[in-house]
Amino acid sequence: MAVAGVAASAVVGAAQEYPDVVRTSAYVPVRDGTRLAVNVYRPARDGAAVASRLPVIFAFTPYRARFTEKDGKVVELALGDRLALRSLIRAGYVVATADIRGKGASFGHRRGFQDRTEAQDGYDLVEWLAKQPFATGKVGMIGCSYLGGTTFQTATTAPPSLKAVFVGASDLDKYAFVRRGGIPAQFNTRPDEPPEVDLASVPVDADADGSLLKAAVAQHDANTPMAALWYGMPYRDSVSTFTGTPFWEEVGVYNYLDAIRRAGIATYFWSNWQDEPTAQSILSAANLPGARFLAGPGSHCVPPPGFDFTGEITRYFDQHLKGAVPGATPRATYWVEGLNGKGGYVTSEKLPGEGSRAQGWYLGAGKTGTARSVNDGGLTPRAGRAGADRFTVNYDLPDPEYFAFWAKPMDDKGLSYTSAPLAAPAKIVGFPVAHLAVSADKPDAQVFVYLDQVDAAGKAEVVAFGRLALSHRIEGKAPYAAMGLPFHPGRKGDVMPVQPGQVVRLNIDMTPVARVVPQGARLRLTIAGADPRQRNLKDIRQNPAPVITVHRGGADASRLDLPMAK
Template identity: 55%
Template sequence: MSAQDVHRQMALAIAALALSANAVLPAIAAPSAAAARADPHFIRESIYVPVRDGTRLALNIYRPVRNGRAVETPLPIVFAFTPYRARYVDKDGKIVELVDSPVFGLRALVKSGYVVATADVRGKGASFGARRGFLDQTEAHDGYDLIEWLAKKPWSSGKVGLTGCSYLGGSAMLVAGTLPPSLRAVFAAATDLDKYSFVRNGGITGQFNTRPDEPLAVDLASVPVDADRDGTMLKAAVAEHAGNTPMAALWYGMPYRDDASPLTKNRFWEEVGPYTHLKALQSPQLAWLLWSNWEDEPTEQMILNAANLKSRILIGPGSHCVPPAAFDIAGEQKSFFDHYLKGIDNGFERGPRASWYSETPGKGVGAGTMVQSATLPGVGIKRSPLYLSGAEAVTLAPGKSAKVPFIVDYNVGQGEYFAFWPPSQDGKGLTFTSPALAGDAAMTGYPIAHIVTALDRPDANLFAYLEDVDPAGKAYIVSFGRLAASHRKLGRAPYDRLDLPYHSGLRADALPMVPGKAAELAFSMVPRAYTFAAGHRIRVTLTGADPRQRNLAEIKQTPPPVFTVATGGAVASRIDIPFTTKPTFR
């Protein structure tokens, strides 16, 4: 039985369960102390709130406690909007709440005099409705309605902040694009400015947003709202989730930016791309703080967000949405909200535009320093070329001209379900390695690949990896990028893309390769602040597949494509790297 069949049967079973309960959904209960659960630090209540089309969304409200009672003094609100269930029961029977997530520090905000609210997006968790898409305008306006509902409560100061990382960071950006009148500050992390250029970077889908949909049983583990004592409303809500649009099919079904989705019947990439709502996001009404980590693909987009929103940004070491050890991300968020929601003169607005962790792993585990700058990472740094020479060398000047072929290897492994960072791909394509470094070589910003290659067919995917190889031969990927050969035409971005190549992804701009004829594929690679240590070597690997592609079995070409890469000479392939300390080799 296919995964789709299992999903369909589960949906029908849950729908039947809800119908068999003969559930008559009661009117939404007004917030009351009786509906609340007391806590030493806050009082929580969970209710259904209808949005503009009548869909009821599950909302959890956490208010500070004083002398055993909820504080009635009007306080600012911080809101998080999630598809991952704001409250649920785990396999051990424990209630897990978004308010306790170490990423957001929401419980600490309640203790510090904020009302915190969390809600399930429609079609997920305990909320009713079905998802038309993901981070679409329906969801954005749902967030607008919840923010304005909260802002009008007597215990609200009328000022609201949004927070979130990953999907929640995306929902914060999309909701902000509707400009709710009460919204004042947005903390967004590990999300994107341009959904097409992120999910289908270079025209190629990767791991983000292409995983299978969760079975409906996952949402049935949500904690019912307070008034739903027997879970009848939860069952009815989850039955409606059977109508959700399948996520992977949505993204796979639109190979070009201007494609109309057969599922949403519109040019969906444009609807969900925050850049299409840039004027609203740039409103002086909104203050922004952005965060991402270097070992996380969305950082490429987050720096572009900062460039377009003229905002502050923090970049730490580590992986996707992991609180960095280098600084207190929850404390930074609190300082941000204290200033813009409470009006506290804590000097936040006088801080540096950008703060990032510059990594020096060759000097020991966790080695590195924090950098503070008035400019974004890499801006104003002239890139230096590293040339691919001969069949296997990386050099500072073009070597002897050569044409080096490789056959695409699709056996790149797909072990880790969420491989936020790829493992070394040495041996899976072409590998070019430098001599050992005579001294440290530091970089900050985006490398840009310029690969001159011929292909034996009209199209295939190309991946480039920049690696650090230590004296023992252990390799670590520092940066990577990708481009479908037919997407190579360069254009002008509809937003500030710094100095990076832009590929429109429009059908009219598709440029199939002429078999056997060389062309240049120019594409940006993910940014990094990183030092290659003396004695290490710099490696560039080129492949035709990546382990984070979940659809390799479907897109595999037989026989596999053959790339012939031009190295050395006047048209040498190269990687331009923003070195702040240029390399010298022994």
């Protein structure tokens, strides 16, 4: 592992070879005849598109590629630089954006979300773009969040013209992401948007009076509702009532990795540390030979600060679409919080967690011995005497912001175990795993775990978290390389309620970490039974609330394994 040099951390502008842009838009029919709204942005000089053929970068969105805000301002995905798209146009790429079927200005309706229909639509549009007179025949795709998913899913269909993808904050295993541990994630269960949102899309060029836009949006009424789809499939092998298929398997990218490998599509995965999909991005990189990985210190899809993000993207596509000879291309580049007292980027040929060793921290009674807040000595390097602590699940939690991508401290909502101040800095890189011995007075309950860093003044921040329902505790062999992490299949036959009072083992992998915890700071593990980011708390609330007991010490010693790096 090496500290990234100036070239990787300095922010530099993209090449200004083509200062202007010429845009056109049209409806493009895909294989079943559905017309999708496609926008093409060609590099230009003096208002005229360049005549030479250029490679194409494609972004496929459900969030409207072009729309008008209430103040009349037109927003265009391709003209922003959050995904370096404007810089790519300047650097000599044609950029194309399209609305997925059932959204924006496109016709049709959504059968599912990032399903095989969308993947095949992506295939058709990639090949259509490759055959246009402005194109060299080589296409790259880029996106983050849902757009990262459309990018990854399109790659699974292996379009012959798709040569490289840059995938941000997406998933390898959608079941393990959306319903991790049997518990739905908050930002995948939001309400669907009203028709007015899509009606604000800018009509394509030939639709001067907007009549085609209105006809397209009318078809969106048949869209499958997102929250109902996810909530309606509690098990990995559930058959969706909306699609009539075992939908988690249909949208699980891991089922199609061989197609990406055989096609030789270059892959680059990016996600930031304070963002739940980062675990999936690391696993994606671990499962595709030659894949690269990037993580910054920020939140969901925020360009990594202090890093030449647009330059990195441009150089990556230059290599795979223009044949440029690459410089040093480390497998992984990521921010380490607290490195050298502040934080910085490092480069490595190992992904975060590879090469780290697990160091156990055991739950103990501590000096105070209270159930709600166990302080100095409550988290120690050695197992103590046998004992147990219990708490009643608290469902009365504060409402989070609409998109709470990261958890906040929960130490007053369950059990907390806090270490003594660290005698030396601790470098943690990889996936913490909580190994808990628990029992409950109900057949099922949900368990949430949070790892906090607490400074000398008592200020705490959550650095990792995880979740698992008691009934989903059964483990099995993952259908992909899982980097040694526990894998919970979640099939209907794997789900087992517990007998009240039965002690069971829970192995909960948490979101990945890359940080140096300074000397004098404390580590804290919190165990709770509900999370304020759950949108369905009112529906799942048990009355009376479950009482969960955590067993520590002795043969059933509960512990937290931290991935320690050199």
